[in-house]
Amino acid sequence: MSLFENAKKQFYKSLKYLNFSEDSKKILSQPKEILEVSIPVRMDDGSLEVFTGYRVHYNNILGPTKGGIRYHPDVTLDEVKSLAFWMTFKCAIAGLPFGGGKGGIIVDPKKLSKKELERLSRGFIQSIYDFIGPDIDVPAPDVYTNEMIMGWMADEYSKIARKLTPEVITGKPVSLGGSLGRDDATARGAYYVIKEHVKKLKLNEKDLKVAIQGFGNAGFYIAKLLNDDGFQIVALSDSKGGIYTKNGKLDPESIMKVKEQKGKMEGVYCKGTVCDMIEHEKITNEELLELDVDILIPSAIENQITKKNADKIKAKIVLEIANGPTTPEADEILNKKNITVIPDILANSGGVTVSYFEWVQNKAGYYWTREEVSEKLKPIMVKGYNDMMEAAENNKIDLRTAAYVVGSRRIIEAIEAKGTTAYFREQSK
Ligand code: GLU
Numbered sequence: 001m002s003l004f005e006n007a008k009k010q011f012y013k014s015l016k017y018l019n020f021s022e023d024s025k026k027i028l029s030q031p032k033e034i035l036e037v038s039i040p041v042r043m044d045d046g047s048l049e050v051f052t053g054y055r056v057h058y059n060n061i062l063g064p065t066k067g068g069i070r071y072h073p074d075v076t077l078d079e080v081k082s083l084a085f086w087m088t089f090k091c092a093i094a095g096l097p098f099g100g101g102k103g104g105i106i107v108d109p110k111k112l113s114k115k116e117l118e119r120l121s122r123g124f125i126q127s128i129y130d131f132i133g134p135d136i137d138v139p140a141p142d143v144y145t146n147e148m149i150m151g152w153m154a155d156e157y158s159k160i161a162r163k164l165t166p167e168v169i170t171g172k173p174v175s176l177g178g179s180l181g182r183d184d185a186t187a188r189g190a191y192y193v194i195k196e197h198v199k200k201l202k203l204n205e206k207d208l209k210v211a212i213q214g215f216g217n218a219g220f221y222i223a224k225l226l227n228d229d230g231f232q233i234v235a236l237s238d239s240k241g242g243i244y245t246k247n248g249k250l251d252p253e254s255i256m257k258v259k260e261q262k263g264k265m266e267g268v269y270c271k272g273t274v275c276d277m278i279e280h281e282k283i284t285n286e287e288l289l290e291l292d293v294d295i296l297i298p299s300a301i302e303n304q305i306t307k308k309n310a311d312k313i314k315a316k317i318v319l320e321i322a323n324g325p326t327t328p329e330a331d332e333i334l335n336k337k338n339i340t341v342i343p344d345i346l347a348n349s350g351g352v353t354v355s356y357f358e359w360v361q362n363k364a365g366y367y368w369t370r371e372e373v374s375e376k377l378k379p380i381m382v383k384g385y386n387d388m389m390e391a392a393e394n395n396k397i398d399l400r401t402a403a404y405v406v407g408s409r410r411i412i413e414a415i416e417a418k419g420t421t422a423y424f425r426e427q428s429k
Contacts (some may be wrong), residue, residue, distance in 0.1 A: 003302065007082040009328045011089070014404030017395045021420035024412040028088075032065075033057040037127035041120045044113050045318030047289050050118060055128045055136055058084035058100040064100030066091055066352060068142025068171075069124070069153075072301075075104035079302070083142070084321050085350070089407035090345040093384050095275065096356045102390055103128070109144050112356040123151045125156040132157070134167040135365070137363050140355045141171040143216070143301060147183075151176045152408035167362035170355035179358035181373030182351075187221030188374065189350015190321050190375050191343060192381040194226075194295065197317065200389075209293040211315070213242070213285055218321045218348065222297060230352035231295075237288045239300070244291060245280040289313060298325035305330045313339060320344040335398050343400040345407060346384050353380050376404070 008029065016024065020168025031418070039051045049347060054077050057065040062333065064387060067087035070080075080102050105124060109117060125132075131388050132139060141150055154169040167176030174180060196207055208231050212219050235244040238259070243250065259408060289296065289309060290307040296315035298304050302324035310326075310333035318334065318341045320326065326334070326341060334341055361367050368376075384406075392402035 001076045003082040003309040003324065004078050004085065006328050007324065010400060011085075011404050013406060014408050016257045017059045017391070017397065017401070017405050018409055018412065019414055020412045021237075021422060023420050024415045025356045027061075027415055028059060028408075028411065031058045031084060032060060033058050033131075034077070034081070035128060035131045036077070039120060039127055041123055041367070043116055045297050051105055051257060053103065053105040053124050053127065055103040055131050055137070055139075056084040056101060057131075058088045059411065060099035060137075061411060062092060062099050063097035064099065064133075065137040065356050066096070066098035066140070066355065067100055067102040068140045069103035069105070069145050069149075070142040071105050071107050071109040071149075073106060073108040073263040082302070083323055087343055088411065089404060090349045090352060092351045092407035092410040093346055093403055094353050094356075094380055095383070095410070096353065098138070098352070098356065101138055101139075102142070104142075117149070118152050122156040123150045124159065125232075129157065129160050132168060132297050134165060134359070137309075138167070138355070138359060139169050139215075140352070146217075147171055147173045150178075152344055163417070167359050173357070177358075177362050179354055179373060180362055180368065180370040181377070182358055183217070184221040184225070185354035185373075185377065186218040186321065186348050186351035187225055189353060189377060189381045190218070190222055190319055191225040191346055192298075192378050193385050194319050195229075197340075197342060206230040206232070208232065209234045209297055210295045210297065211244075211291045211293045212297040212299055213237050213288050213304065213325075214298065214322060215256070216300070218351070219299035220252060220256055222299060222321060223250075227252050234293060235283065235288050235291055237283070237285050239285075240289045242283045243280045243299045244283045244286060244288070247370050248279065249279070262382045273413045281363075291315075295319060295348070298312070298322045301325070303327060305334070307333065310334055311337075313337070315339065317342065318385040319347050321348045323348065323422045331398070331400060335396060341400060343403045346388055346399075346403045349384060350381060353377055365389075376391055385395070 006160040037053045084100050084102035104264045113153045146148045150169050151173045157168045172178035210231050210233050232249040290312045292314045295317045297319045299321040305326040307329035312328035387406045389405045391405040
């Protein structure tokens with residue numbers, strides 16, 4: 001089954017607990033608009049390559065569509081549609097005035113030079129210019145795109161528009177109108193959520209062992225934030241593999257330093273750094289998921305916990321920082337095993353929430369401090385968590401379904417405020 005059909009199952013499940021008109025279900029069952037573009041790029045050796053890119057507007061009833069742009073060799077339209085679908089519910093749970101969108105280019109950015117990457121990024125904006133805009137659709141970073149790429153994109157848009165338009169893209173460098181605190185926002189949002197959950201369960205943070213899959217922006221910052229609070233980070237991995245320490249804890253910052261120097265963490269951890277003393281073993285990404293830990297944090301890409309390995313998951317809590325890391329079949333297995341899954345659409349919504357703050361600051365031309373950003377982010381994450389918990393407790397359902405109940409309710413209310421089949425039939429009598 002396609003990723004998109006699977007993603008929709010999560011939403012359909014939540015409808016059982018809501019009053020809704022079939023009209024809403026019809027509207028929310030497919031994207032509003034899809035754009036596919038071919039981007040010609042002059043390569044450094046003089047040859048021409050044509051890359052395929054997508055931008056999807058899933059639904060915009062709550063506001064302009066919002067969501068990142070992914071650069072990855074495995075990008076497909078099915079994936080971009082799913083990611084845009086998740087963004088729709090993510091923005092609704094966080095209570096943001098945004099709908100859901102997403103973009104992607106089929107490319108392995110690691111194989112491009114910096115100049116080629118810049119030409120591709122500017123070329124993409126030239127291709128999708130009419131499809132985006134501060135009050136239409138606002139892109140941001142996602143897997144393998146970063147703030148410099150967002151800076152190029154905002155600059156290209158502004159050049160075509162012949163006016164400075166920083167509010168068209170979020171996740172820009174701070175010097176180009178980015179928000180302070182956007183760098184660690186996804187992780188910080190997840191951190192506030194897991195802190196609430198640990199508090200609710202009355203657990204002692206220092207006793208909790210954590211394994212994190214993915215050491216990109218979100219993976220690194222969640223490791224750092226939790227490590228600073230005393231949680232035991234025992235395993236980390238990136239696309240090339242991972243490391244695990246049975247008796248001790250890993251230091252995310254020194255690992256990041258090694259990764260930056262050597263390009264990978266596997267096998268090079270701690271050489272000549274402070275953690276030489278810590279024994280560790282090399283593990284694969286698959287092995288990391290099955291470790292005997294308290295909290296497992298998938299922080300890379302989708303479809304990592306599937307019916308093949310769900311039965312082997314030993315963590316008690318799964319905190320989904322990646323989008324879509326757990327398949328619906330795996331969800332059922334984890335539920336039966338009483339493993340709590342804190343779903344992506346809540347857990348990783350800190351990123352888009354600070355993107356919203358960036359958009360607001362750009363529109364107002366008035367900028368906040370890092371502390372102000374954190375102070376505004378925390379209550380939004382805590383409210384999202386409490387709303388989800390309340391829906392879960394009232395309906396006796398798992399947290400993912402509960403999160404969809406909260407998000408769906410807000411979107412459906414807006415759709416139905418314009419009238420439903422029942423309303424119009426009544427009037428025509
Ligand atoms: N790509 C991020 C996500 O999946 C951020 C989106 C945004 O900031 O608009 O939530």
